[in-house]
Amino acid sequence: MQAEPKIARIWRGRTSRARADEYHAYLYEHGIKPLEEKAMAVQLLREDRDAESHFIAISYWESVEAMSRFAGKDPRRIHHLERDADYLLELPDSVQVLDIVASSGI
Template sequence: MSGKRPTVARVWRGRTTRERADEYEAYNFEVGIKPLIEKALGVQTFREDREGESEFVTVSYWESVEAMAAFTGGDPTAIHHLPRDAEFLLELPKAVQVLRLRHSQGDIGAEEDA
């Protein structure tokens, strides 16, 4: 993260079939995560593989709600679906969760290709 300190986190969740999870993960990183990395103070991506589906969670960290709103074009909870999301996702998310960051301890970074 840059020298600025995050005060809010934006949490997005989406699910796809287990069979398409690897393909969606690569697509989501190229088309969705890379542009987000350029704007947010930090970005973390998570994946949980279940028997028939995989859930992806993206957490981005922002200096303020205003900075997040500038990225989304106004409403910080607005969803920006990627062009192929309807093809991959089991359902299109309707909103994101916006959380105020209260406390953070330790190094929470992960290996780049963990």
């Protein structure tokens, strides 16, 4: 029986609508793919608005310890990708780390 995720790590960022497709490809290649190799599950969400696009990446983990092996000693510390400053309208200063208290389908 596969373990269920107990922790969700949530990152948010936004870019201009004009660069959203380019950033999406970059984020997937350099941010999401490495997470897919370590996390139990990963979701990348996108909302396009008139002038900007919002991205949310959610990774699911069996424990804070497992997440720390990937994200470092402080899993709430943000790890910017090399070109995030080129794309994002502002650099996020943190991620959320939440306990999953109810879940269905993941």
